[in-house]
Amino acid sequence: MGCCDAPGLMPIEEALNKMLTPITPIIDTITLPLAEALGYVLAKDIRSPINVPPFNNSAMDGYAIRLSDFEQSTTMKMVGKSFAGAPFEGEWPAQTTIRIMTGAQIPSGCDAVIMQENTTTDGDLITFDQPNIKTNMNIRPTGDDIRANDVVLNKGARLTARDIPMIATLGISHISVYRKPKVAFFSTGDELKPLGSELEPGQIYDSNRYGIKPLIENFGCEAIDLGIIPDCQETLKTTFENAQQMADVVITSGGVSVGEADYTKDILEELGQIGFWKLAIKPGKPFAFGELDTAWFCGLPGNPVSAVLTMYVLVQPLLAKLGGNSEWKAPESIPAITRSAFKKAPGRTDYQRGIYRIENGQFVVETTGNQSSGAFRSMSLANCFVVLERERGSVEVGETVQIQLFNPTLF
Incomplete structure (x- = not known):
């Protein structure tokens, strides 16, 4: 000892x-509707049954073009429209363009989408002012976010408010959790x-x-x-x-x-x-x-x-x-410069309550005041623990200490 x-x-x-x-x-394990699964831990990997997006779609409101048509003329007639949920159907004549909205399916044969800000209109005639058009410009390809059969969440992950809508995009209605x-x-x-x-x-x-x-x-x-x-x-x-x-x-x-x-x-x-x-x-x-x-x-x-x-x-x-939460991690320790003194006697690891902020890219920390174990006001004011090592004594202003920012469980 x-x-x-x-x-x-x-x-x-x-x-x-x-x-x-x-x-x-x-x-x-239990099987839950997705809407009730927040905070549970996954008992199985979540694999995507589909591509996301499931089809090529437009990243902009604008006009779908074929490069071969654009090489002939920068003014074209609009002959149809493609909306999200209502794609363009039918013939797409040469030397014409199709109006398209963000998220709408890309018409077959389309090489690029020109955003509407780079066009001028005169009735059904659309003139394009877009230089340096590249293949697949403003087009989100099939599977750009997630490919079919990709593992999107691992077994042992605890489901957050960010995970639930992501799983919903896959069309998965029920999941297996612990x-x-x-x-x-x-x-x-x-x-x-x-x-x-x-x-x-x-x-x-x-x-x-x-x-x-x-x-x-x-x-x-x-x-x-x-x-x-x-x-x-x-x-x-x-x-x-x-x-x-x-x-x-x-x-x-x-x-x-x-x-x-x-x-x-x-x-x-x-x-x-x-x-x-x-x-x-x-x-x-x-x-x-x-x-x-x-x-x-x-x-x-x-x-x-x-x-x-x-x-x-x-x-x-x-x-x-x-609970099977294999992705849980202990709070990370971060070095910080003290802006107040901290009293301590050697012998025990001391978790004092502190308030940190960032000054010129550097973490700094000061005490919340009364550090008595019965004084909960100091806990209410804090946003971090100042973790003082067992062998360490009192700390003066300007020394470096390790702090642990509160994780979401304390908010």
């Missing part, structure tokens, strides 16, 4: 390895009260569930909210037993510290096994991971910033692997 290691605290990298190694992705992991969660503590109630001395509102639920859903999982559970060992045990029957993962908020009323650890030892307890991370040291009889367990600290941070850094990759 190095001089800066905190005794008894597991490094984050080791904890993630212990969490992810035993996880086996869910293999249960079912979403089910995550049951609850808060523990006699001091917690639901929103809308009056606080008595020593009580606080339960805010953690309001941060945990959207994160579970943003991670691509089904959230099962079991509410607030009091500090009663028998009630907690019953809740754990019920939760593991309905979910793949059970997440608690609070009750994983060392207080006299923290029963979670004892119950976990009775119903399953503990993987680890206490990490070299700040905030979030009393994070727990283990296994129940039929579900995985993640115990989050009770402080609100610690709960969200450990969900983001530790639980997010676990749920991504469990």
